[in-house]
Amino acid sequence: MHTGLKVGIFATALAAAFGSAYGVGKAVGPVMPEAPAARHAGHTAQNGTASGAAAPDGLQITEGGYTLDLKTPAVAAGTPAELRFAVVDDRTGRPVTAYRPAHGKELHFIVASRDLTVFRHLHPRRAADGTWSTPVDLPAAGGYRVFADFTPDGAREGLTLGADLAAAGTYWPAEAPRPAATAEVDGYRVTLDGTLRPGEPGALTLRVAKDGKPVTDLQPYLGAYGHLVALRSGDLAYLHVHPDGEPGDGRTSAGPGISFTATAPSAGTYRLFLDFRHQGTVRTAAFTVRVAGADGATGGGDRKGVEGGHQETGGGHRH
The missing domain is CATH 2.60.40.1930 (Macroglobulin (MG2) domain)
Structure with missing residues (x-):
C-alpha cells in the first residue's frame, strides 16, 4: 500500500x-x-x-x-x-x-x-x-x-x-527488509553465518570487516564484544542472547568473528540486531532470518536458514 x-x-x-x-x-x-x-x-x-x-x-x-x-x-x-x-x-x-x-x-x-x-x-x-x-x-x-x-x-x-x-x-507501511548475506553500516560489512532452529540451540557467527579487511580489535561493550537481540516478525517475541565467551577470558578474540548460541521458539521470520563497538562507537547491523520447522515451512516464505541484510532505520543506539 x-x-x-x-x-x-x-x-x-x-x-x-x-x-x-x-x-x-x-x-x-x-x-x-x-x-x-x-x-x-x-x-x-x-x-x-x-x-x-x-x-x-x-x-x-x-x-x-x-x-x-x-x-x-x-x-x-x-x-x-x-x-x-x-x-x-x-x-x-x-x-x-x-x-x-x-x-x-x-x-x-x-x-x-x-x-x-x-x-x-x-x-x-x-x-x-x-x-x-x-x-x-x-x-x-x-x-x-x-x-x-x-x-x-x-x-x-x-x-x-x-x-x-x-x-x-x-x-507509510514499510515492506519487510529484503534478504541478503551481509549488512552494511557506517562503512562496516557484517556477515552472518549459521542456522537458527526451533526448539534447539543453533550456532551463529557474525564477522565484522571494514574497508575489506577483517576487524580484529573490537572493543568491549557492556562486558562483551557483541550483543544480539532477535525479534520474531508478527508478534515481536523477544530473544536476547550473548556471545560464546567474553573479553579477557583467555580464549575469546576481539574479532573478526563473534559467536552466539540461540534457540528460536518457533518457525517463522526473525530480525536480528547486532550491537558492536569499534573505534569508540557502537553500531548496529540488522539481518533477516527465516527459521524452518520440521516440515520445512518457515511461515514467512520458502527460503530456509539464515538470510540477512538491511540496516535498521536511523541507527540503533542512544545513550
Whole structure:
C-alpha cells in the first residue's frame, strides 16, 4: 500500500497500536511446545502454557509478579521526546528501586517498530523513586514495542516485559527488509553465518570487516564484544542472547568473528540486531532470518536458514 494515512491525534495512533496487540501469536502461529525461548544472563522460563511450555519473552506486560508501567504510551514521530516508565512490584504496588546488574546495566531497554525497520537499544536513567527515563526520537509513525530486560535484586531469574508504544504522524507501511548475506553500516560489512532452529540451540557467527579487511580489535561493550537481540516478525517475541565467551577470558578474540548460541521458539521470520563497538562507537547491523520447522515451512516464505541484510532505520543506539 502506498497511500499515507494521517494520524491526527494520539488516540488514533494508540488504537492502531493496541489493535495490533490483540493479534499477538496469530501472525506467526503458535509457539511449539518443545521450543523454550532462549534467555540470557540466567533467564529461565516463568510463564507456561497448559502443556508446560514457556512463552517467549517480551509478549507479556505483567509476568513473575512484576508489571511494566509505560508512562509515555505515545510520542510524535520525528520529534525528540522523553520516555518514562517504571517496573512495578505487584506485591507492593510500588516501583522497583533495586536491581541486579547484568552486563554493566541494571536494566536494558529496547524499542522496535512493529515492521522491524526501526530499532533502538537505549540506556535509561533511574530516579530514586524507581521511575526510568530516556530520550528517544523515532523517525517513522506507527506502532512500536518496548522491552525492559532486567533482574530485580534478590530474584533468582530475570524477566523481559513488553508494552506497546505509538508514534503519531503520517504513516507509510514499510515492506519487510529484503534478504541478503551481509549488512552494511557506517562503512562496516557484517556477515552472518549459521542456522537458527526451533526448539534447539543453533550456532551463529557474525564477522565484522571494514574497508575489506577483517576487524580484529573490537572493543568491549557492556562486558562483551557483541550483543544480539532477535525479534520474531508478527508478534515481536523477544530473544536476547550473548556471545560464546567474553573479553579477557583467555580464549575469546576481539574479532573478526563473534559467536552466539540461540534457540528460536518457533518457525517463522526473525530480525536480528547486532550491537558492536569499534573505534569508540557502537553500531548496529540488522539481518533477516527465516527459521524452518520440521516440515520445512518457515511461515514467512520458502527460503530456509539464515538470510540477512538491511540496516535498521536511523541507527540503533542512544545513550
